[in-house]
Each structure stands twice: as structure tokens, then as C-alpha cells.
Amino acid sequence: MTTVTHVRLEHHEPGRLGIGEARPRISWHIVDAPADFAPHGAEIRVSRTLRGTTTESTHALDGSDQVLVDWPAAPLASREAVAVSVRVSDGEKWSDWSDAVTAEAGLLQADDWKAVPVGSADDPGEGPHRRPERVRREFTLDGPVTRARAYVTAHGVIELELNGQRVGDEELTPGWTSYTHRLRYATFDVTDQLRAGANCAGAWLGDGWWRGRLGFAGGLRDIYGDALGAIVQLEVELEDGTVQTIVTDSEWQAGSGPILMSDLYDGERYDAREEDAGWSTAGFDASEWSPVAVRDAGTPEMVAPSGPPLRVVETLSPVEVMDRGDGRFLLDFGQNHSGRLRIKASGPEGHTIRLRHAEVLVDGELCTEPLRTAEVTDEITLAGEDVDWSPRFTIHGYRFAEVSGWVGDLTPGDVVSEVIHSDMERLGWFATSDERIARLHENVVWSLRGNFVDIPTDCPQRDERLGWTGDIQVFAPTATFLYGVTGLLSSWLQDLAAEQDELDWVPPYVPYIEIPPFDAMTHDPLAVWGDVASLTPLVLFERTGDLALLRRQYESAKAWLASVEANAGDDRICADTEQLGDWLDPNAPAEDPTKAMTDRYLVATAYFAWAARRLSQTAAHLGEEADAERYAALADEVAAAYADRYISADGTVDGDSQTGYALTEAFDLWPSPEIREKGTTRLAALVDEADGRVSTGFAGTPVVTDALSRTGHLAEAYRMLECEEAPSWLYAVKNGGTTIWERWDSLKPDGTVNAGDMTSFNHYALGSIADWMHRVVAGIEAVEPGWKRIRFAPRPGGDLTSASATHVTPYGTASISWTLSDGEVHVSATVPVGATAVMDLPDGTVTELGHGTHEATFALTADGAL
Template sequence: MALEVTRVRIEHHAPGRIGIGETRPRLSWQIAGAEPGFVQREVEVRLSRTMPGESPVTGVIALEGPDQVLVPWPGEDLRSREAFEVAVRVRDAGAWSAWSDATVAEVGLLRADDWSARPVGAAGDPGAGPHRRPERLRREFALPAGIRRARAYVTAHGVIELEINGQRVGDEILTPGWTSYRHRLRYATFDVTDLLRAGDNAIGAWLGDGWWRGRLGFGGGLKDVYGDRLAAIVQLEVEAEDGTVARIVTDDSWSAGPGPILMSDLYDGERYDAREEGDGWTLPGYAAEGWAPVTIRDDGGAALVAPTGPPLRVVETLDPVAVEAKGEGRYILDFGQNHSGRLRLRADGPEGTLIRLRHAEVLVDGELCTEPLRTAEVTDELTLAGGSTEWTPRFTIHGYRYAEVSGWPGDLAPGDVVSEVIHSDMERLGWFESSDPLVDRLHENVVWSLRGNFVDIPTDCPQRDERLGWTGDIQAFAPTASFLYDVTGLLGSWLQDLAAEQIEYDWVPPYVPYLEIPPFDKLPRDPMAVWGDVALLTPLALFERTGDRGLLERQYASAQAWLASVEAGAGPDRICAGTEQLGDWLDPNAPPEDPTRAMTDRYLVATAYFAWSARRLARTAEHLDRPDDAARYDALADEVTEAYAARYITPDGRVQDDSQTAYALTEAFGLWPDEATRERGTARMAELVDAADGRVSTGFAGTPLVTDALSGSGHLEAAYRMLECQEAPSWLYAVLNGGTTIWERWDSLRPDGTVNAGDMTSFNHYALGAIADWMHRVVAGIEAVEPGWHRIRFAPRPGGSLTHAAARHLTPYGEASISWELSDGTLAVDVTVPVGATALLDMGDGERELGHGTHRASVAWPPAG
């Protein structure tokens, strides 16, 4: 196989992305076909740049060295609207590879003065009431012949979908997504060249409440969080063959009118009357009766920013696996998988027929169980105009496995109702499999919970009246998420919002974007461990998986500010007492009505995290070449560790509260005062697991750590016992009881088949799925030990009943994989190392160095001694 360069990438963007916001985007590439011993020594980057109205400029830039991941931009700064192509070739001391395929991208609008569009919406009072009818906007315009290039730059106060000449623009859902709108409003960029024509044209915008003025939060939530009026911001730029540019922007020349969407809410659903559609409303010459001039809105002051992550899209379509007719046009549909999405209908019925769609995660006695949804109505309604129609709600999204369709005209035929799976369109990076179908289903549940909750931000749940960016959830889950999907662009954007709100509130809120929702609006602005630690631990986790030093640098001040607040709250004794803490949230031993009443003292949890975050910030400082900071934070970590041991650990190795979480934190965070105490303490941890027959006794703080703490301290079988336990509370209990995603509570569905009556009972929460990270690193045995997977450790540790496991991950250098089989006392392992990376293989009998390529080895198992 010839040497070749593949997969040239620009930042964390998908190939072909237009509207990026980086002036100096970093480049990455992979290498295939390299002979053993190959080391990249020279690189040539062929860069072609084109500004609208100008001829392309192409040059070749020479680089030296082995770097191939997030390599600094080799050219001059990019400008607004500039398109570019990048191709790469490499060599060691021999012949050059062929040039890679060119990767293309295009810059968006970088400066405030690039925008001439204004926010516009319907004039007059927006009205009161729980839901208001969103408007549509339109404008007609003429263009000359010879259109070379056209771009639409689009955002909204609310959510928006654009049409030009009767055709939908793009395939994004809920544009522009949810950012902290007070600080940052994202925009999207679309290539609309093929939708325009010489002569008369028309452009129109659908608007919906979205996160701008829709209901947000629990306990009834808040409305009009960012404003009570919707607005579109659209800038259409059309370049003619002669180089002239026409700009059609939102201004007072647009008009607003009613549409068929009667109400649109993320929690409560959408009501749509097809009789109000107004056929041809985005075609030239439409008789816009009842439409009126728009009014220009205040722009709100937020910076317009380009996306760093992928948009929301329909990524998959599910057919129902079962349909039960209930009579009189009512059906219960089972899609076989809990997910986030919406239904798509193909209906044919008389004018005025009302079809109602309701959604739920579980059934009770054959009917939708809506109690866990709290006040979210999650109901969509379609009124038919007569005849055949295809319809899906535009501006709402639900979390469900089951749907009730009522009012259906005639018989429901196959294909009449399908479910569109919607989430951020991230690239899948990681996979796992084993010899146990239940363990594999557990892993699949983790994947689906990630998919259901990465809906532009990392939410806690996709179904009820909440769906917030809880910081503790993603802090626990980020290592798992970054193995399974390319989440760096999405989380990088969310972390920028976190930093902005941290400055505004002088506090890392428990969820981001932050809303002052009772009772959390009454919280003291204390540093809450596990949750606030996201500001420090998650950027470092992303750096370790991607090598993105720029992200780490950008979030460093936020991480420092977080740790400073913890230090101030702890005081000179270094014990985090007297501050507001959520502790080991959702410990299964806590009463359903008060998930903070865990077995483990909340201040023990907070102090353990204080020590760990100080240590991790020292490592962050080292990565950023800040030795003085590293020394200072290491010294602080030493002080906290000493204080923790003195306060919480007895000489015989017992930790206060004698709980799985207390021991897991102490072991995973390296808080034992000496090795002898560690041996006694970790033995006690294993005793607790055995006494519980492998049942889990940890919440948000302990669950991501407990199996690591066991396997890392010589108690591998106890860890496997927890993994394979089938009794509640355990991971496989949910699998055996029909769970297709990770549950919020270990017993969201109780052994007697009833739904947990607690106020928080979600069947799609990813936090407790953090076990998958241990499955990847320890069960399968694949781990990054240098940032960006530059160095890999393969160290499978078979245990329990498993006779096989495998995992693979698309690292920045290429695919790394491991597969092992255990048979007749022999462990056989196959691994793949991508070009540009090196690896260690540890099969319990010492370590061996591996270069790129495929390797096979076998040893007696278990190893002697």
C-alpha cells in the first residue's frame, strides 16, 4: 500500500463546513500505508484561498517535524467570507506521498461591521398567555442574471427555519441552538446558490419560541427568559459573475404575517393548522393578505459568533417495532428505543381532522406514563387541510420511546408514522463489544443516552420540563462522551458560555446556560463540588483526548477562578465545610424525596474534589508551560490531601461513613496517607462490594470512580462483580428491565414494575453511564496516555464471566483498536496502532513497545503471581 495522507481536517469541523469563525484554523491529518519505522519529517501544505470577486491564490507551505494533529495555521490570517482548500503531503527521508484530497471550508462573518442585517419581527404587542402564535417573515427581491455564489447568514431571537423560492434552506434543526444569549448568539451559514434565480425571488423565515421565549426549567419554569418577542436576523449575500454583490438583509422592508404554527414550545409541543399554510408564501407574487411591515428589534448586545460544533439534524429514522390499536383512531406505537426526536406523519383525511401526538418513555398498563414528564405536555397537534399531507413539527423536540396517536383518519398503515431521531450531528468515534449481550446492551444504552442528551448543549434529560446543561452530569460523563463521539466542538462552545456566566455571576452555576429558576435562584453562590469542577476537569479531559491545547488555554482562567473560589470557601484548614453542596447526588440509599441525603458526607466529597482539582490544575499548568502555577497548585493539593487524611481517614484504613463512594474518592484521587493504609482501605472497599453482592451504592460523585478504584487497587473481580450484577441497584438491572438508555435513578422502574414516585424519574440520563469509560480502558484495555492519543496504552484486564472484549476508537491519528479472547488459560490480543502514535502493550507480564501497524500477542492468563 502506498504512503498516503487522509482525513485532512480543519479545527473540529466536519469536512466542507462553511461559516467557520477561526481566522487561523488548525489543521490535522492522518497517514496510511506507512512502512514500519516511518516518521513524518517533512510536510507540504497546498493552500488555495479565494475571496468573493477575486481570483484564487494558491501556494505551497513547507513544514518540518512529526506534528499532524491541530497543527498551527501556516498561512496569513483568513478574512470574512474567504473560502479555502487545503491539501497535504508528507515524507520521512524517502519519497513524498501523493497529495491528499483537498478539504474545503469557508469563513463566516468575523466582525460586527460585517453585519448589516437587523433583528426584525412582527410589530405590536406579542400578547400574553402560556403560548403565543409565532410569526412568519418574508420579502421579495430581484437579482440579475449570472449568479456565481450566494450565502445566507442566519440567526434569530428564537429559532428559525429559512425558505427561498419555496425551498427549505439547509437541513439544520432549531437553528441557532442554545447559547448564553446575553453573551453569545450563534449564527448559521448556508450555501443557497442553487435556490436563487435571475429575476424575481422571495425569501421567508419561520420563527419559533425555542429557548428565547419558550418555557424553560422545572416547577412551571420561566418564560421570556431572553425576551418576549421573536426576531429574525438574516443576511443574504449574492455574488454575480461580474463580481458585484447584492445584499438582502432583514430590515424594515420585510413584512410579517401569521402562519400555520399556532403555538410552538420545546416542552409542550407544537400545534399546527394546515389550513393556515398559505401555499406559495415564499414564492414571488404571493398575495400576502393580512401581512404588515415588521419592526426592528433591539439587538440585545450579544456578540454574533460562528459555530464550533455541529448543528442539530435528523440523524436517523425509526419505524415502530409494535403498533397497538386502541380503537376510534387511537394507537400506541413502540419505537423500540428511547431517544430524542419528533414524529413524521403521512396522513390523508377530511379538512378539520385533528390528529394528536403524545410521547412518553415508558408504558404503565399499556398506556403512556406521563407522570415523569412533570408539567411538560409533550403533545403535538395537526389539523388537516383536507387530502393527503406529510408533516412534522418544526420547532419542538421530545424524549420518548412510545407515542400515542389519536384522531387518526382510517387505518394506520406501515410508514404512516415514523420517528426522526434528532441530536447534534456529531461524528461517532468509539465502539465496544464483549462476549456478554447484557454488557453490550448496557454500552448501547450509554451511547443512546449520549445521543438523546447532546442536543446542542449537554443536557440532563430530553423529555421533561428541564433539559438543562447540568454541570455535574457532563463533568462525570465527559471522558466517556469524548471516546464515543467527537464532542469537542460542542463542549468547547458550551464551556465558553460557562466561562461567560462564571464572570457574570462570580460563580460556576449548577447548569449552563444559567436561569434563575426557583429554588436554585436562592442558592448561595458557593463552590459546589462535582458540579463546579466541570470548569477545570472537563477542559483537561478534552485536551487529553484531543490534544487541543488551544481549548485548554482558553478555559484556563475559568479553571483558575473555580479553584480560587473553592480555596476561599474551604479556608485555611482546607476542609470544604459550611458551603452548599449536592454531594453524592442520587446515592440509591438516599430517600427519593431528598437525593442529597447520601451515605457519604457532602463535605468529604467536596474536600476530596478540592484535592483532585488542585492536582489536575497543576497538570493543566504543566501542559500550558506554566511551571510556577504547577508548583503552586501541587503544593495546594498536598495541603488538602493531608487535611483530608487527618479529618476523614483512620489509621486502620477506614474512611468516614464507610461507604463505597468514600473509599472510591480516596483511592481514585490518591488521598491515602501511606501505602499500608491504602491497602487496608481498598480491601474494605472490596468487602463492601462483596457484602452488597455487587450492588451499586454510589451516586454522581462515586459512580464514575468506583470500578476504577477497585480494579486499580488489586480488586478487579469486585469491579466485575459490580458490572455484572443484575439486582437493583445495578447497571444491568435497568437492561434486564427493558431500559434502552441510562436511567436517572438506579430504580427509576422498581422491581414490582411501578415507576419511581420521586419527583425526578427520568429514563434518559447519561451521568451514571460513566461506567463505560472504565469498560473502554480496563475491560477492553485501550487508553490514551499522552494528549490526543499520541501514545496509547493497551492493557486488557479480563474478569468476571467475560471471554472476549473489543474496542476501537478513531483517534486524531487514525483508528486504534484492541480485541482480546480468553480461552483455555490463554489470553490472545490483537491491537492496531495508527501512524504517528506509539503504544505500550501490557498483558500483565510486563510492558512492550509497539509502533504503528497491527500486532498480535498471547500470554497465559491469569499471569503468574
């Protein structure tokens, strides 16, 4: 029987509190529909509640839309809760109503906010680490509580308690936005934590990104301010219908706590002897606490989240414990990840346990050189009682940990690792018969997880962890297949647009902070990196169908291309500008990754042509026909200039590098089919000459296998994929890597670290190969926005005997699997209701598919060639 499932509002998880959309768009899946089912319409039932009053309405929709359908009812008011159910019709029969998805609007108007930032009135002082404060307030509620919400944010990071209990399960609230432009808040249901009579609210504060250390070579502190501030607004509805509001104001008190320092890079120091049980409960003796200082709120817009919060999403136990004696243990958790340790320990009063973290071991000990100046060390000083403790306001990237100062034996469960990242919905999976390639894909997944920590960072471990634009630009196609990243990236792109508008420049990382050496960088348009402004919104639209996101980022995209065009000049060549080029080309000197084989201006000009071509497509989607024509003409001009400058008549691309040929093919820059054939044949020859080794950096890696597979050189593409010798994707797998490395050979064959002051073992950019694995190895891709139309085109090769991929599209689950046996390949593909597909097989067979599961078989030749 036809059933409606997976109803969603915008890109939010079900039950999300405090959404910022007054008219949230609605999506749903249709499952178990008969083969001849075609949706002809839908009804949306909206139940809404505000201040104890509930109303219900039903809205009829014509047509087959089921993805990001416009809100059919009156706009939501601030604080209004909503439950939405959907049913669909084939024109004759209606399905049952879906389960309701719930959400609640946040504080949608600026004047809804009454809370102001409060913190300690003491001088925060100077020095590398300052003790963060806590704030508290006791209050009385005049009757039983029927509904209560806490709206929470901070200058810094915050964790709220009510009557001695933690509020919610979010970590590092409110996350990192461009604080000078936008400050996000979180919303919590605290109905069950309040009672009639005396109550108390208390908030822990930490430095976080607000005043903590950020950047390289010692970095900078106090970037957004030197003082912390809690911003809390409690709104409590009582049984008699009255509302009591308790906000951070001058009535609160401030005092110190057991956290002596907290820093995202350096870790947390905690003294259990300073604990004061009951500090966030009514009746606590707060005589030593002081009146708070009321801070200037500043000018940022208070915004609701569009993506998921940070949470503890998994707990890992060590796979090996190495006793080094004298209370020192090395723990291997078997997986590089972002998170923190949790310990259950005991020891005498005043005894300190120290926790250190690293991604790899060298000579059997933690290798801390790649961490640069980040201490990544947590400490707890015991009070003579058993503790169950983890740091509150720090996060590390690591596989290995050293525990020192341990008293007695370290037994199972004493030390575990809590994996922390943005709690995104998993959408995509991949499997294959080759365990090495399956592990490579798993490494990509874990690198995504470790670096989607509220913003898309470059790495989670060293003194950096910035939202590098180039990394996510090349990785976005992979990320959107694997996880629901659109809400998170939507927020980040809004920060990018705000920074761009202020700086008249797309900076190399967002949020942008002027840290050396980038504070001295000229504001030239930085190809690959700045192209995120125009390329990534279009990728998100193509994967989700979110036209509103594309529209919102359109001015940013146009401003980016205008800056490229202005700097290129009339000859359309991006010369004499500051560029990073094919960053981390393995042929470049370890100490200077910019010195790649491929001319940096070739890379920049190729991207100029591609950005113009893609912006033309964006304009067409938005109905901006004049813009679409102009940008298409510009793309043609740049392509012609590129071919004239960089391509010879014999198909040789300037520099004769894998990246040069790959970009030329991927961005359709060949001047003729004949030259294209010569050029791509040369690319395949370069791969063969290198025995399948990779010779590309950030610019070439995402496109090199595509450039081969789509021009008749599938065997060479598989040769690259299956190569185990450095530089290659499987080199890291062969050498025990569990995430994607920043450099192809971050760990050398002799066990030493390559360029330790700039080597990360958790950088997802080179993992962009996974997008090709999904589309070509397994054979599944979206060919119309939002996966409205799907292409199944498996291209078996190499030594693989099977592959499969599954993706939860906006319409429902799509999947493909193929197996090779006795010279025949059997394919099974599933199309969700609401989408159509084409099956494109290597033997030339092309078949149209409706929803449901479809089977096909094709033969390989005797030598395994297609």
C-alpha cells in the same frame, strides 16, 4: 503506499461553511505506511477563493506534527473559501497529496453584519403559548448568480425558505447559547436557490429557548425576551462581479402562519387550514401581511459555530403498533431517543390528530408522570388533504408514542420517528461476549445521543433539559471516546466562562437561568458540578491535544479553584457550604437525593484536592510553572487535611461507604501505602457484602470500579459490572432499558416508577462506567495528550470471553481486541501512524509498540484468575 487521509480544520466536519477561525488549525491521518515509516515533514497546499479570485500556496513544515498544526498561511478573511491538501515525507519520499478538505470563513468582524432582528409589530400578548410569526421579503437580482450565502440566526429559532424551498438541513437554528453573551449564527450555500429577477425570502420563527418555557414547576417564559426576531443576511455574487446584499430590515413583512404555538416542552400545534402555499415565493399576495418591527439587536457577540448543527440523523420505524381502537394507537420504537414524529395522514377538514410521547409504559399506557408539567404533545388539524408533516420547532425524548384521532388503518410508513441531536462524528466502539454488557454500552451511546442536543443536557424529555455541569463533568471521559464532542463542548465551555465571569460563580447548569429553586441558591462553589470548569477542559486536551482550548479556559479554571479555596478556609475542609454531594446515592431517600451515605463535605474536600492536582497539571501543560508548583502544593495540603479529617489509621473512611473509599483511591488521598491497602480492601469487602450491588451516586459511580481494579480487586469490579439486581448497571438492561436511567431503579421491579416527579429514563451520568469498560475491560487508553501515546492493558474478568474497542484518535484508528479460549487470552492491537504504544499484559509482560498491528498471548490460571 503511504497515504494521507481524514484532513480536518479545527474540530469541524468537512465542508463546513461559516467557520469562525481566521487561522484554522489542521490535522490529518497517515495510513498504509510501512513499518519503518517515520514522518519527517509535511507540505500543506492551500487554495483560497474570495470574490471570484483564487490563489494557491504551498507551505513546508518540519517535524512529525499532524494534530492541530498551526495555520501556515495568511489569515482568512470574512467569506473566504479554502481547500487544504496535505502530503507527508519520510525524509526521502513524498506521499501523494490527500483529498482536499474544504471550509469557508463566516462573518469574522462585527461590522460585517448589516442585518437586524425583525418580527411582528403586534403585541406578542400574554399567556402560556403565543402564535409565532413568519417574515418575508421579495427582492430582485440584477443578473445570473455565481455564488450566494445566507447568514442566519434569530431571537428564537428559525427556518429559512428561498423561493419556496427550505434552506439547509439544520434543526432548531441557532441552538442555545448564553444569549446575553453570545448568539451563534449558521451559514448556508443558497446559490442554487436564487435566480436572476424576482426572488423571495421567508422565515419561520419559533419560541425555542428565547421566549419558550424553561425550568421546573411551570418554569419561566420570556427569559431572553418576549418578542421573536429573524436575523438574515443574504450575500449574492452575480456573474458580472457585483454583490447584492439583502438583509432583514424595515422592508420585510410579518404575518401569521399555520403554526399556532411551538414550545420545546409542550410541543407544537399546527393548523393545515392556515397554510398559504407560495408565501415564500415572489408574486404571492401579501396584502394581509404587515410591516415588521425592527428589534433591538442587544449586545451579544455574533459567533460562528465550533461544533456540529442539530440534524435529523436517523429515522426509526415502530417495532410494535398497538391498536387501542377509535383511531388511537400506541407505537413502540424500540429505542429511547430524542426526536419527533413524522406522519403521513389524511382525514376530513378540521379533524385533529394528536401525538403524545413518553419513555415508558405503565399498565400498558404512556407514563407521563416523569414528564412533570411538560405536555410533549404535538397536534395537527387537517385541511381535508393528505399531509406529510412533522413539527418544526420542538423536540421530545421518548420511546413510545400515542397517536390519536387517526383515520383508517395505520400502515407501515405512516408514522416514523426522526432522531435529532447534534450531528457529531462517531469515534469509538466497544463490543463484548456478554450481550447484557454490550447492551449496557449501547444504552450509554444512546443516552449521549439523546442529550447532546446543541448543549450537553441532563435529559431530553421533561420540563428541564438543562446543561447541568455535574453530569457532563463525570461523563466527559466517556463522551470524548465515543463521539467528536470537542467542538460542541468548546462552545458550551465558553458560555460557562461568560456566565461565571458575570455571576462570580460556576452555576449548576449552563446557560444559567434564574429558575426556582436555584434562583435562591447561595453562590457557594458546588463540588462535582462546578469542577467542570477545571476538570473538563483538561479531559478534552488529553483526548484531543487541543492546547488552545486549555489555554482559553485557564482563567475560568483558576477562578473556580480560587472560589473553592476561599470558601474552604485555612483548614482546607469544604464544610458549611451548600453541596449536592453524592447525588442520587441509591441509599438516599427517594424524595431527597442529597441525603447520601457519604458526607457531602467529604465529597467536596476530595474534589478540592483533585481539582488542585489537575489544575497543576493544566498549568504545567501551558508552561505556567509557578502556578503548577502552587497548585501542586495546595493539592498536597488539601490531601493532608482530608486524610486527617476523614481517614482512620485502620483505613476506614468516614461513613464507610463505597463512594468514600472510591474517591479516596481515585484522587490519591491515602496518607500511606499501608492505610491504602486496608482501605481498598474494605471497599472490596463492601462490594462483596452488597453482592455486587452499586451503592454510589454521581460522585462515586465514575470512580468505584477504577478504585477496585487498580488495587488488586478486579474480581469485585467485574462483580459490580455483571450484577443484575438493583442497584446495578444491568438492572436497567434486564428490565428493558435502552438508555441510562437517572436513578438506579427508575422503574421498580413491580413495574411502577420510582419518584415519578424526578425520574428520567435518559440520563447519561451513571453511564460513566463505559470509560472504565473502554480502558480496563477492553484495555485502551490515551497516556499522552491527543493519543500521541497509547496504553493497551486488557484486564479480562468475570464471565467475559472476549472484548474489543476501537477509537478514531487524532492520529488515526487505534483498536484492541482480546479473546479467551482454553485458558489463553489472545490479544490484537493496532497503533496508528504517528503514535506509539505500550502493551501491558496481566502476566507482567510490557512491550513497546510502533504503528501497525501487533499480536500477543498470555495465560490464565486454572481457576480463571490472572
